[in-house]
Amino acid sequence: NAGVTQTPKFRILKIGQSMTLQCAQDMNHNYMYWYRQDPGMGLKLIYYSVGAGITDKGEVPNGYNVSRSTTEDFPLRLELAAPSQTSVYFCASGLRGGGDEQFFGPGTRLTVL
Amino acid sequence: QQQVKQSPQSLIVQKGGIPIINCAYENTAFDYFPWYQQFPGKGPALLIAIRPDVSEKKEGRFTISFNKSAKQFSLHIMDSQPGDSATYFCAASPITGGGNKLTFGTGTQLKVEL
Numbered sequence: 502n503a504g505v506t507q508t509p510k511f512r513i514l515k516i517g518q519s520m521t522l523q524c525a526q527d528m529n530h531n532y533m534y535w536y537r538q539d540p541g542m543g544l545k546l547i548y549y550s551v552g553a554g555i556t557d558k559g560e561v562p563n564g565y566n567v568s569r570s571t572t573e574d575f576p577l578r579l580e581l582a583a584p585s586q587t588s589v590y591f592c593a594s595g596l597r598g599g600g601d602e603q604f605f606g607p608g609t610r611l612t613v614l
Numbered sequence: 615q616q617q618v619k620q621s622p623q624s625l626i627v628q629k630g631g632i633p634i635i636n637c638a639y640e641n642t643a644f645d646y647f648p649w650y651q652q653f654p655g656k657g658p659a660l661l662i663a664i665r666p667d668v669s670e671k672k673e674g675r676f677t678i679s680f681n682k683s684a685k686q687f688s689l690h691i692m693d694s695q696p697g698d699s700a701t702y703f704c705a706a707s708p709i710t711g712g713g714n715k716l717t718f719g720t721g722t723q724l725k726v727e728l
Contacts, residue, residue: 505657525652541623543703544658559715575620591657598656599709600646600665605657 502527505606507592513612514582522577522609524592532595533575534603535567537560537588544591550575551598584614617641618706627694627726632665635689635722637704642685644706648716649678649689652701662689663704665709694726 509522526533531552536559537546546559550569564586566578577593579586589610593603618705619638627633637647648663664671664678665686672680675692691698 513695541622541720543720544716545619545718548713549715560717593657595714598714599707601714602648602660602663603714605650605659607655607657 504528505592505594505604507590507606509609510607511610513614514579515614516582516584518582519566519580520582520611522579522590522592522611523573524577524606526575526604527573527575527596528594528596528604529572530594530596530604531572532598532601532603533569534573534593534595535565536591536593537561538591538608539588545576547590548552560584579611584613587611587613588589615716616717617717617720618704620704620722621690624723625725626653627666627724629695629726629728631694631726633691633698633724634708635702635704636686637688637706637719638684638686639706640685641708643708644717646707646709646714647678647687648705650703650718652703652721658703682690682703691724693701693709694724696726696728697708698709699725 532547535547548567550556590607620724649661650658651661652658682685705716
């Protein structure tokens with residue numbers, strides 16, 4: 502199993518550009534999550550999904566969109582990138598919901614200039 | 615509003631010492647409290663977790679102590695080793711209500727020196 506994979510590893514965007522961060526998991530997990538990690542701030546939940554076709558907002562969803570058309574994939578879309586979106590983005594997945602382990606990908610480091 | 619407060623921000627101990635990292639939460643709906651370990655350039659990985667029906671849980675050299683009345687929990691690392699040098703995050707979530715939406719603390723950067 503590859504686990505949770507994320508692409509790209511690094512990306513530099515100009516203000517106003519758009520991009521999609523890719524996330525895939527091969528563990529047949531129902532639950533998937535997107536977090537952003539900023540220095541000294543811990544991880545903040547952006548969006549999550551409890552299954553294909555179902556997504557919901559987390560703590561910091563503004564400026565992002567997600568879709569979940571398959572169990573395996575959970576892309577995160579940034580529209581009109583802003584410097585405030587400079588961060589490290591982590592995707593995670595879990596088999597069950599509450600009280601279950603989340604498996605994290607290696608992260609995407611995004612810089613918006 | 616930060617719902618999980620973690621301290622200290624950084625910690626340096628000697629090899630063999632027992633670093634202790636503390637977390638406090640506000641939301642009484644939280645009933646799942648994991649600790650994640652993160653090495654530089656990697657994603658976090660689950661280290662150990664506890665539910666409020668027990669006051670302590672041990673896994674190897676790692677122990678969680680939980681105080682429900684004080685709404686506090688802590689991580690102790692026994693006989694710490696240089697390989698334990700990493701960033702540690704506490705987290706909390708309600709088990710019911712769907713989604714396992716974790717609220718993370720701000721992290722503690724631990725360095726274990728020889």
